[in-house]
Amino acid sequence: MFSELSAQKEGSSLLRGPDSEDAGPVFERASPAYSPRTERYGLGDRSFSRQYAHIYAARLMHMRPLLADRARNKWGSNAPVKKLCDLETGEQCCIVGTLFKRMELQPSILKEISEEHNLLPQPARTKFISETDELILEDELQRIKLEGKIDKDKCVTGSVIAIYGAEKNDGKFTVEDFCTADLPLQTSRPALSSDRFVLLTSGLGLGSHNADSMLGLQLLVDMVTGQLGGLGEQSGAATISRVLLAGNLLSQNTQDKDASTKAKYLTKKTQAGSVEAIRLLDELLLQLVASVPVDVMPGQYDPTNYTLPQQPLHRCMFPLSSVYPTLQLASNPYEANIDGVRFLGTSGQNVCDIQRYSSMDSHLEILEETLRLRHLAPTAPDTLGCFPFYQKDPFILDECPHVYFSGNAPAFQSKLIKGSDGQEVLLVTIPDFSSTQTACLVNLRTLQCEPISFTAFSTDEDEESEMNVSH
Incomplete structure (x- = not known):
């Protein structure tokens, strides 16, 4: 002792x-x-008068050059890095943007209010993913729905990634590959x-x-x-x-x-x-x-x-x-x-x-x-x-x-x-x-x-x- x-x-x-x-x-x-x-x-200054869109814009602006470099290293310097507004149907290119996952089971204040009117309440859940979830990539101006080789269940809203593929005639972007920013320097x-x-x-x-x-x-x-x-x-x-x-x-x-x-x-x-x-x-x-x-x-x-x-x-x-x-x-x-x-x-x-x-x-x-x-x-x-x-x-x-x-x-x-x-x-x-x-x-x-x-x-x-x- x-x-x-x-x-x-x-x-x-x-x-x-x-x-x-x-x-x-x-x-x-x-x-x-x-x-x-x-x-x-x-x-x-603890002000809550601003919109939350600013933090997404700041996140994308900071991460875009990092991911553009990662994309060129992974898919070659010839792979064009474009914004969504410059997409052309069928063209193979790379897009850097923020993921948004549209989730039917995501808790909503409107569904909570519905419980007060004796409507069917939302069941208690530990996970909110479902087969109907949709994965969307957006930048400062536009958004596009994603499909292809990307696991929508594993992805979460707010992740900034780079995707490689092409836009099809149906208006969706078919992902052939994607990458993250990976570990920063140490x-x-x-x-x-x-x-x-x-x-x-x-x-x-x-x-x-x-x-x-x-x-x-x-x-x-x-x-x-x-x-x-x-x-x-x-x-x-x-x-x-x-x-x-x-x-x-x-x-x-x-x-x-x-x-x-x-x-x-x-x-x-x-x-x-x-x-x-x-x-x-x-x-x-x-x-x-x-x-x-x-x-x-x-x-x-x-x-x-x-x-x-x-x-x-x-x-x-x-x-x-x-x-x-x-x-x-x-x-x-x-x-x-x-x-x-x-x-x-x-x-x-x-x-x-x-x-x-x-x-x-x-x-x-x-x-x-x-x-x-x-x-x-x-x-x-x-x-x-x-x-x-x-x-x-x-x-x-x-x-x-x-x-x-x-x-x-x-x-x-x-x-x-x-x-x-x-x-x-x-x-x-x-x-x-x-x-x-x-x-x-x-x-x-x-x-x-x-x-x-x-x-x-x-x-x-x-x-x-x-x-x-x-x-």
């Missing part, structure tokens, strides 16, 4: 063993260089001399009254702060240089989505539950930030703005932990350099939305698809709430990350992918901790990722295997 020295040295801490106050093993936690890169996700990682880890977790789900979840969460905190295990585990805990909490810190149970139909006393109880969950979160953060730097991202159920990009949680909600300089309240999406390793990710809303409106089920597959599209949230603002940006689309990926993650996934998955220009990216789906009792550790030196799990009840052998982290 540890007793912590409260020596703060630019975010580092010393961990001392219990043999005596002046003697015993002392472990100094690694203190990585850290620089946040979230300026692009700041909202500034800065090289520095060579680290020793293992340093960043712990990623999400979906703490505070306020759910789940005793097993709270026990696992406290075990996680004790492991990070060095209160768990023997000297080997304690020295291993000292190599965890940073903790990242990727959204949904509060449980869905703390939300008040039916305030207009609930009785007032029920509404007050729900609000009180949210306040109590924030107080509990502050106490847990206090244990962490006294020992290790912590980045806190908001998520779908947390008290901040609903639309992306979600702004950092306010410091006034954390009177205990906010006095520590090691607490970093971050935005969603999150972007930062940790020891020269560029982290980029979200709390999972973008991945879950694409899962609903496409045939893709694997969060890891969706994560790779958004990276190859060079866009964090292609379905925003169509089916995913986002701020109406006017002159830029901050979700476009101009630089390739080294670690690309998504929070609140049903299970842990990781994959190392390589790009054509030597890029190496670690994809990580961070599991929902309240349901899986699992977090994950990313090694900054090797870009390897491993899960770490905690259970409420297990044998001594199981407990040792699940709570001992090998580095």
Whole structure:
């Protein structure tokens, strides 16, 4: 067991063993260089008076030259890159545009209103794709219906792609091939001399009254702060240089989505539950930030703005932990350099939305698809709430990350992918901790990722295997 020295040295801490106050093993936690890169996700003037068409126009204008170069590299420099207004029937050419998928099952406010008039309500669905869906490509002036060699079920609205084929006499464009922007250029990682880890977790789900979840969460905190295990585990805990909490810190149970139909006393109880969950979160953060730097991202159920990009949680909600300089309240999406390793990710809303409106089920597959599209949230603002940006689309990926993650996934998955220009990216789906009792550790030196799990009840052998982290 540890007793912590409260020596703060630019975010580092010393961990001392219990043999005596002046003697015993002392472990100094690694203190990585850290620089946040979230300026692009700041909202500034929060005006919702603009039309959302501007963000699509900015997205297409930014992506068109990238995709035109990709198209020439793939289909030859002789392949003409045209706009829809210049199309000629039967001519083989390349078109760069934004996909739009017309979906009969897509939720509509008009269908929701029809329920109030006792008409047939729309059935509850987890996916909204159907055989009647139509795929359309549009640019600044026109749109055209697509058919041919392109999987309409996998595609989602808002993706900017390049297609190759010809317009037929029926007015539809027959696609022979298509391409995405693929991975952007990447800065090289520095060579680290020793293992340093960043712990990623999400979906703490505070306020759910789940005793097993709270026990696992406290075990996680004790492991990070060095209160768990023997000297080997304690020295291993000292190599965890940073903790990242990727959204949904509060449980869905703390939300008040039916305030207009609930009785007032029920509404007050729900609000009180949210306040109590924030107080509990502050106490847990206090244990962490006294020992290790912590980045806190908001998520779908947390008290901040609903639309992306979600702004950092306010410091006034954390009177205990906010006095520590090691607490970093971050935005969603999150972007930062940790020891020269560029982290980029979200709390999972973008991945879950694409899962609903496409045939893709694997969060890891969706994560790779958004990276190859060079866009964090292609379905925003169509089916995913986002701020109406006017002159830029901050979700476009101009630089390739080294670690690309998504929070609140049903299970842990990781994959190392390589790009054509030597890029190496670690994809990580961070599991929902309240349901899986699992977090994950990313090694900054090797870009390897491993899960770490905690259970409420297990044998001594199981407990040792699940709570001992090998580095």
